[in-house]
Amino acid sequence: MTGTEQSTTPQPATPPAAYTPTDRTVPARGAQKASYDRELVHSILDQGYVCHLGFVRDGAPVVLPTLYGRVGETLYVHGSTGSRPLRMTGRADPGLAVCLTVTHVDALILARSAFHHSINYRSVVVHGTAHEVTDPQERRVALDALVDHVVPGRSEDSRPANAKEFAATAVIRLDLHEVSAKIRTGGVNDEPEDLALHHWAGVVPLRKGYDTPIPDPDLAPATELPDYLKTL
Amino acid sequence: MTGTEQSTTPQPATPPAAYTPTDRTVPARGAQKASYDRELVHSILDQGYVCHLGFVRDGAPVVLPTLYGRVGETLYVHGSTGSRPLRMTGRADPGLAVCLTVTHVDALILARSAFHHSINYRSVVVHGTAHEVTDPQERRVALDALVDHVVPGRSEDSRPANAKEFAATAVIRLDLHEVSAKIRTGGVNDEPEDLALHHWAGVVPLRKGYDTPIPDPDLAPATELPDYLKTL
Numbered sequence: 001m002t003g004t005e006q007s008t009t010p011q012p013a014t015p016p017a018a019y020t021p022t023d024r025t026v027p028a029r030g031a032q033k034a035s036y037d038r039e040l041v042h043s044i045l046d047q048g049y050v051c052h053l054g055f056v057r058d059g060a061p062v063v064l065p066t067l068y069g070r071v072g073e074t075l076y077v078h079g080s081t082g083s084r085p086l087r088m089t090g091r092a093d094p095g096l097a098v099c100l101t102v103t104h105v106d107a108l109i110l111a112r113s114a115f116h117h118s119i120n121y122r123s124v125v126v127h128g129t130a131h132e133v134t135d136p137q138e139r140r141v142a143l144d145a146l147v148d149h150v151v152p153g154r155s156e157d158s159r160p161a162n163a164k165e166f167a168a169t170a171v172i173r174l175d176l177h178e179v180s181a182k183i184r185t186g187g188v189n190d191e192p193e194d195l196a197l198h199h200w201a202g203v204v205p206l207r208k209g210y211d212t213p214i215p216d217p218d219l220a221p222a223t224e225l226p227d228y229l230k231t232l
Numbered sequence: 233m234t235g236t237e238q239s240t241t242p243q244p245a246t247p248p249a250a251y252t253p254t255d256r257t258v259p260a261r262g263a264q265k266a267s268y269d270r271e272l273v274h275s276i277l278d279q280g281y282v283c284h285l286g287f288v289r290d291g292a293p294v295v296l297p298t299l300y301g302r303v304g305e306t307l308y309v310h311g312s313t314g315s316r317p318l319r320m321t322g323r324a325d326p327g328l329a330v331c332l333t334v335t336h337v338d339a340l341i342l343a344r345s346a347f348h349h350s351i352n353y354r355s356v357v358v359h360g361t362a363h364e365v366t367d368p369q370e371r372r373v374a375l376d377a378l379v380d381h382v383v384p385g386r387s388e389d390s391r392p393a394n395a396k397e398f399a400a401t402a403v404i405r406l407d408l409h410e411v412s413a414k415i416r417t418g419g420v421n422d423e424p425e426d427l428a429l430h431h432w433a434g435v436v437p438l439r440k441g442y443d444t445p446i447p448d449p450d451l452a453p454a455t456e457l458p459d460y461l462k463t464l
Contacts, residue, residue: 065333202447
């Protein structure tokens with residue numbers, strides 16, 4: 001928004017550019033890598049497909065991979081109404097304590113020293129309380145977000161959930177309040193006295209992107225590959 | 233091993249071909265996708281770079297991405313001696329309850345119906361108790377495994393940890409007892425009545441592999457790219 005822009009309609013409050021650090025989101029070590037920048041957090045979340053959702057069951061941790069979607073400052077996770085974490089959320093009052101983590105591995109870092117081997121990565125960790133979404137309109141928005149998270153724009157080019165499917169799907173929400181990102185970028189950080197060693201050192205980037213889409217064998221005649229898949 | 237092979241030295245007992253399912257490793261839903269096959273579990277673990285390690289801190293779940301290595305039926309995780317989960321493991325007696333999850337996302341599944349959108353994935357979930365490794369020889373083996381997990385054979389082509397680095401690194405172990413794999417493969421599972429819809433449906437495979445290695449600018453003269461990186 002520019003300084004000269006004018007608006008006569010009420011605008012939603014602009015959230016601050018960063019999340020407020022808390023005891024849980026300031027790492028005991030490696031704090032120099034932590035970031036609370038909202039745009040960075042959103043970009044890491046939006047580029048992932050699967051999050052790892054942690055919760056406590058009978059006193060022990062459980063970490064499950066699951067799809068997710070983001071709408072503004074809210075993450076949505078869905079699943080069968082019979083699945084354990086979703087049942088637990090529904091039962092839990094006032095909600096279920098969760099930790100939701102999204103990680104991208106970007107490159108392998110091969111140092112001359114074993115100690116300095118590492119990876120380049122980007123991760124977001126969200127702490128909070130998950131609540132079951134019961135409002136039908138918010139549930140629709142959440143399910144669209146989950147489909148659009150797989151491929152942006154896809155929810156408009158698919159048959160919406162019918163009443164039976166809608167009833168069989170539980171949705172939980174987790175607001176983005178207690179959030180941090182961690183990132184490692186760049187190259188090798190060897191000790192100066194190791195630089196003369198004749199071990200190869202460098203960065204091995206992991207390939208990103210998509211291979212050619214494979215059409216379903218039962219595709220209706222004359223169904224073309226949509227543009228949003230050509231530009232993925 | 234062939235039937236005619238003979239050995240006069242004691243061999244370690246061959247572990248059973250599958251892990252024993254438990255209440256925690258049989259999903260409430262989707263049990264048809266769960267597998268306890270040991271070779272499958274190993275292959276999923278060995279192809280990952282980062283696991284998501286879950287533990288409970290002050291009653292709430294924490295899920296952190298971290299590197300890992302496997303030696304037989306044991307997973308190793310390492311970190312600074314000052315990092316929280318590693319400190320907690322050292323303090324905890326008899327160990328720290330953890331859940332360690334590794335997930336590969338292989339393809340996007342675009343169905344005609346929003347409801348049947350999915351991903352192809354392979355995941356392993358390990359429940360158990362993590363213990364700090366104090367035996368120096370096991371610590372060495374674990375640190376080699378962590379480096380070799382990034383690139384097989386790499387630990388022999390790097391400078392081993394010196395005494396100071398060794399002392400600064402904490403290692404925890406988690407044995408593979410309570411383990412399950414979940415997999416989705418194949419194509420679109422739309423309802424028969426949706427097949428005539430003109431939405432494109434199919435599989436979008438995610439690219440796997442490596443881009444060209446980027447040598448460190450300070451590489452010692454005449455240091456060639458090793459063969460194990462040419463064949464990655």
